[in-house]
Amino acid sequence: MAHHDTAHEQGTEAMLNDLSEDASAPSRTTLLLMGAVVIGVAVAVFVTARGYGLGELQHPGPGSFPALIAAGMGIMGVLLLAQAAVENPRRRPANTPLIAAGTRRVLFMGAVLTVYVVGLYTVGFTISSVLATLAMTHVLDAKLSWLGRATYSVVLVLIVELVMTAVFSVRFPGGLVGIFL
Amino acid sequence: MSPIDGLLLGLEVAFQPQNLLAAFIGVLVGTVVGVLPGLGPTAGAAILFPITLTMDPVAGVILIAGIYYGTMYGGSTTAILLNIPGESSAIVSTFEGYPMARQGRGGPALATVALGSFFTGTLTVILVTFFTPEVARFGLMFGPPEYFALTFGGLLLLARVMGGSLVGGLLPMLVGLLLGTIGGDPTSGIMRFTFGEVELTRGISLVPVAIGLFGVAELLRITYASSRGAEAMATPPKVGRIMPSRDDLRRSLGPWARGGILGFVFGLLPGPSGTLSTFVSYRVEKSLSKRKHMFGKGAIEGLSGPEAANNAAATSSVIPILAFGIPFSSTLALMLAALIAQGVQPGPQIAVTHPEIFWGVIASMYIGNVMCLVLNLPLVRIWVKLLQVPTQLLFPAVMILAAYGAYAASGIMIDLVILVGLGFVGYLFGKIGFQIAPLLVGVILGPMVENNFVASMTLGRGDFGIFWASTPSKVMWGMVIVIILLAAVARRFNMAAAGVAPAHTSDGAVTVNGQDDSGDRAVNDEDDETVAVSATRQPQSDGDPGDVSPPGNRPLEDSPPPPGEDSR
Numbered sequence: 001m002a003h004h005d006t007a008h009e010q011g012t013e014a015m016l017n018d019l020s021e022d023a024s025a026p027s028r029t030t031l032l033l034m035g036a037v038v039i040g041v042a043v044a045v046f047v048t049a050r051g052y053g054l055g056e057l058q059h060p061g062p063g064s065f066p067a068l069i070a071a072g073m074g075i076m077g078v079l080l081l082a083q084a085a086v087e088n089p090r091r092r093p094a095n096t097p098l099i100a101a102g103t104r105r106v107l108f109m110g111a112v113l114t115v116y117v118v119g120l121y122t123v124g125f126t127i128s129s130v131l132a133t134l135a136m137t138h139v140l141d142a143k144l145s146w147l148g149r150a151t152y153s154v155v156l157v158l159i160v161e162l163v164m165t166a167v168f169s170v171r172f173p174g175g176l177v178g179i180f181l
Numbered sequence: 182m183s184p185i186d187g188l189l190l191g192l193e194v195a196f197q198p199q200n201l202l203a204a205f206i207g208v209l210v211g212t213v214v215g216v217l218p219g220l221g222p223t224a225g226a227a228i229l230f231p232i233t234l235t236m237d238p239v240a241g242v243i244l245i246a247g248i249y250y251g252t253m254y255g256g257s258t259t260a261i262l263l264n265i266p267g268e269s270s271a272i273v274s275t276f277e278g279y280p281m282a283r284q285g286r287g288g289p290a291l292a293t294v295a296l297g298s299f300f301t302g303t304l305t306v307i308l309v310t311f312f313t314p315e316v317a318r319f320g321l322m323f324g325p326p327e328y329f330a331l332t333f334g335g336l337l338l339l340a341r342v343m344g345g346s347l348v349g350g351l352l353p354m355l356v357g358l359l360l361g362t363i364g365g366d367p368t369s370g371i372m373r374f375t376f377g378e379v380e381l382t383r384g385i386s387l388v389p390v391a392i393g394l395f396g397v398a399e400l401l402r403i404t405y406a407s408s409r410g411a412e413a414m415a416t417p418p419k420v421g422r423i424m425p426s427r428d429d430l431r432r433s434l435g436p437w438a439r440g441g442i443l444g445f446v447f448g449l450l451p452g453p454s455g456t457l458s459t460f461v462s463y464r465v466e467k468s469l470s471k472r473k474h475m476f477g478k479g480a481i482e483g484l485s486g487p488e489a490a491n492n493a494a495a496t497s498s499v500i501p502i503l504a505f506g507i508p509f510s511s512t513l514a515l516m517l518a519a520l521i522a523q524g525v526q527p528g529p530q531i532a533v534t535h536p537e538i539f540w541g542v543i544a545s546m547y548i549g550n551v552m553c554l555v556l557n558l559p560l561v562r563i564w565v566k567l568l569q570v571p572t573q574l575l576f577p578a579v580m581i582l583a584a585y586g587a588y589a590a591s592g593i594m595i596d597l598v599i600l601v602g603l604g605f606v607g608y609l610f611g612k613i614g615f616q617i618a619p620l621l622v623g624v625i626l627g628p629m630v631e632n633n634f635v636a637s638m639t640l641g642r643g644d645f646g647i648f649w650a651s652t653p654s655k656v657m658w659g660m661v662i663v664i665i666l667l668a669a670v671a672r673r674f675n676m677a678a679a680g681v682a683p684a685h686t687s688d689g690a691v692t693v694n695g696q697d698d699s700g701d702r703a704v705n706d707e708d709d710e711t712v713a714v715s716a717t718r719q720p721q722s723d724g725d726p727g728d729v730s731p732p733g734n735r736p737l738e739d740s741p742p743p744p745g746e747d748s749r
Contacts, residue, residue, distance in 0.1 A: 026613040057643030062366035065631045069359045076352045102405040109404045113601045133577040142573035168589040
């Protein structure tokens with residue numbers, strides 16, 4: 001139990017270090033950026049929707065509903081900008097890294113997932129899934145040796161592929177590599 | 182068909198081997214998902230969603246319903262034994278359940294939860310059996326303007342009642358509605374927002390949207406917080422004997438009944454009704470109890486009431502789905518999506534057009550409750566062992582399963598791009614306190630909202646007055662306005678229902694004051710007590726929870742309103 005409590009204390013310390021980087025309330029910069037993006041998307045949607053035809057009030061065209069959504073998004077974008085205008089700029093505490101540990105892990109994971117999707121198109125499901133699993137266990141710092149992680153990745157993907165093929169009767173694409181096999 | 186005849190038909194359907202198997206798998210997987218911290222019911226249901234497509238509609242919906250119930254039970258297990266609520270609705274269970282576990286009464290606490298959930302769940306199912314057909318009959322009087330009020334009004338409620346800022350609720354809803362317009366226009370057939378991609382002409386598939394928003398986003402959140410909470414799982418806690426004493430049961434009967442009624446009513450409302458009902462039930466039990474001083478030290482009334490409320494809310498929340506085809510939470514949205522994906526349109530007509538689905542799902546709730554009871558009591562020790570599975574190995578497995586599942590469901594490669602893309606969107610939205618549930622529900626209800634909007638405008642010859650011309654429309658819009666105003670007032674005054682409710686970035690991710698899942702949770706009591714629950718730091722005293730706020734937590738009245746809450 002004492003060991004459990006000590007572990008809890010250490011966990012608390014690690015947790016508190018992470019909490020500072022975990023602000024849910026968006027910063028002024030985030031609000032500005034989001035406001036601009038949302039307004040941009042709203043304008044693009046409205047212009048595209050107009051191209052589909054807005055119709056008349058008694059006979060709304062295919063573009064009418066998307067145009068209404070675009071109008072709503074535009075208002076949301078303006079509200080985000082207004083919120084940014086009244087928000088106080090946040091100061092980053094001294095000695096804190098520019099990119100916090102948790103964010104760095106998410107960025108790495110994002111890169112892994114992006115490459116994974118590209119890999120699914122090019123080298124197919126099996127190979128890219130094994131490599132992605134290996135990369136994910138690395139990013140997450142799994143308590144296994146490289147050989148252990150590699151074995152886990154191969155076994156996992158083979159089991160998943162086998163089960164999914166059996167359940168769905170679907171052949172998973174082999175990508176560009178599959179063409180030559 | 183009378184409710185009794187319908188129920189008999191439903192039991193006949195639910196007892197078919199494939200449906201029993203679906204209920205068993207659903208409850209089993211749901212419990213596992215609920216036990217594992219981080220993966221919420223929506224993420225679990227989303228990842229298993231493609232499997233429902235290989236089943237017939239009844240079995241598919243029963244599977245998802247089973248996951249829903251199973252996660253409720255599973256979430257309570259970690260809440261009681263480890264002080265880690267697997268689900269947002271299990272947060273209240275930590276208040277009394279964890280002190281009970283520390284006193285070596287973890288077994289009776291878990292058994293009380295299982296028995297109480299079974300007891301109230303079954304009672305609620307009986308109410309649902311008689312209540313749902315009446316509600317559905319009311320819905321038969323609806324035309325396009327009333328359906329527009331129901332669908333769009335429901336979406337607005339979902340976006341606003343869940344908490345968070347105005348933009349944080351409405352923007353994701355609008356994004357969801359926009360995604361719902363992708364593909365062919367239902368009246369003219371013109372392709373919209375397909376950008377020349379043939380794979381998008383049939384519209385955006387619900388499977389990658391659901392898995393991306395709730396599965397992949399949840400996994401990214403786990404990645405973010407992967408350094409936390411692992412220590413808590415290093416040593417499995419001792420459960421002790423399982424069965425509660427006669428005194429425990431006697432003290433639980435009242436809270437079960439009160440919690441059941443509260444939960445039933447809350448379950449009919451949009452938003453995180455399960456979570457809210459647990460907080461309200463806790464407050465009710467505390468105020469009625471003769472042992473107020475025991476609260477925070479392991480008062481069983483404070484555990485059995487909220488757990489009963491949670492289960493009752495979970496059961497009654499299927500009424501809006503079956504009666505109107507309107508989901509009030511993201512997991513229920515997946516249940517709806519499972520039906521739509523199979524070509525079944527839920528709504529008032531479903532009891533007539535597909536009685537086997539309507540009554541089969543209701544009857545399966547009885548069976549699901551029995552299965553939860555049978556699974557949970559004897560297997561408590563196995564669930565505890567499950568907590569030792571390292572998330573570092575679990576994450577890749579879930580991700581790979583999600584990718585294979587998304588492709589298997591449609592055979593379309595672009596779904597994988599949507600899966601990962603919306604995973605990032607879900608993560609970022611959750612990170613800044615935006616709601617994710619309205620986005621998913623927006624995608625699902627979008628076509629219905631648009632069709633009813635266009636039909637109403639045509640019917641009213643361009644007059645917007647058509648939307649509130651009839652009495653049902655007026656009543657529905659009135660209810661939407663009143664509930665939104667009440668929620669705003671409740672938030673303003675930091676009342677129990679809204680003020681004590683934590684904010685959620687998704688089903689499994691709980692944030693309070695911007696803090697993240699598996700971190701600390703702080704709630705404010707009416708008596709200015711601050712109840713803090715930590716995944717890694719346990720209360721220093723067994724006394725008043727007001728003493729246990731760890732650093733980093735602030736009482737809610739010192740802070741802006743919770744940035745966002747999500748679904749049950």
